Amino acid sequence: MTTSDPKADLHFYLQSARDALLWKLGGLSEYDVRRPMTPTGTNLLGMVKHVAGVELGYLGDTFGRPSGEPLPWLEDGAEANADMWATADESRAFIVELYHRAWAHADATIDALPLETIGTVPWWPTGRDKVTLHHAVVRVIADTHRHAGHADIIRELMDGAVGMNKNNDSMPPGDSAWWESHRTRLERVAQEADRDA
Numbered sequence: 001m002t003t004s005d006p007k008a009d010l011h012f013y014l015q016s017a018r019d020a021l022l023w024k025l026g027g028l029s030e031y032d033v034r035r036p037m038t039p040t041g042t043n044l045l046g047m048v049k050h051v052a053g054v055e056l057g058y059l060g061d062t063f064g065r066p067s068g069e070p071l072p073w074l075e076d077g078a079e080a081n082a083d084m085w086a087t088a089d090e091s092r093a094f095i096v097e098l099y100h101r102a103w104a105h106a107d108a109t110i111d112a113l114p115l116e117t118i119g120t121v122p123w124w125p126t127g128r129d130k131v132t133l134h135h136a137v138v139r140v141i142a143d144t145h146r147h148a149g150h151a152d153i154i155r156e157l158m159d160g161a162v163g164m165n166k167n168n169d170s171m172p173p174g175d176s177a178w179w180e181s182h183r184t185r186l187e188r189v190a191q192e193a194d195r196d197a
Contacts, residue, residue, distance in 0.1 A: 007110060010137045017144035018103060021048060024151040025092065028158070033092055034085070037154045044154055046085035047147040049073070049095050052102040053083050054143055058136045059106035062119035067105045069098065110137060 024044050025033050033045040053074055060067045073082035086095055115134035122129075131139075155161045 006115060006134075010115075010134075010141065011107065011110060014106075014137065014141045014144065015103075017141060017148050018051075018099070020148040021051065021144060021151050022096065022099070024148075024155045024161075025096070027161075028155075030092065032158055035158075036085075037157060041081075041085060042150060042154065043085055044151055045092060045095055046083075047151055048099050049086055049090070050083045051140075051144050051147055052095070052099040055099075055102040055106040055140055057123070058121070058131075058140050059109045059133075060102075062121050062131065062136055063109055063113060063117060063133060064119070065105070065109050065112075067102070069101060069105075106140070109133070 025048070028044070034043050036043050053071055056067045056069055056071065057074075059065075071083075072078060086092075110133070113133050115132065115137075117133045119131055119133065119136060120129050121131055121136075124131075152162060
């Protein structure tokens with residue numbers, strides 16, 4: 001059995017989620033990266049903006065390591081849900097660069113502190129606001145992977161692109177005709193199951 005470095009393991013899964021989420025923006029127009037694809041307005045660039053704030057909060061402020069990044073969409077009095085979409089003035093480059101700076105800041109926190117370090121989450125209720133760095137990193141990994149999954153579905157709905165990255169779509173082989181046949185079969189099975197219920 002090989003031994004592993006817990007911080008390296010956590011960082012690997014955090015970085016894979018980050019990379020998967022950013023890959024979903026590749027090759028899309030400004031409209032498509034901002035396009036609301038669900039009734040609640042879920043969009044690709046907004047998810048990147050959101051996770052940048054999540055990293056800066058949980059892996060910065062929580063451990064007394066503020067980044068100094070201005071995040072007006074998270075301040076008191078900001079519009080509800082303002083972290084989940086990018087304004088026309090917030091360019092894709094601005095959001096992506098912010099996310100890269102959030103990575104660097106979060107990674108520096110992970111490198112600098114033991115995983116057992118206790119932090120205080122400013123937006124959690126007093127008395128239930130303590131968290132270890134280990135817990136905070138796992139929470140950020142889970143949140144980022146969750147949004148990468150959302151992004152995967154949104155991107156597939158836009159142009160059919162799926163997977164973790166350009167070289168790993170994690171899909172069984174099949175051309176468009178095979179996938180259409182597969183989808184038709186699943187629709188038929190769903191209808192049959194509904195009739196038999």
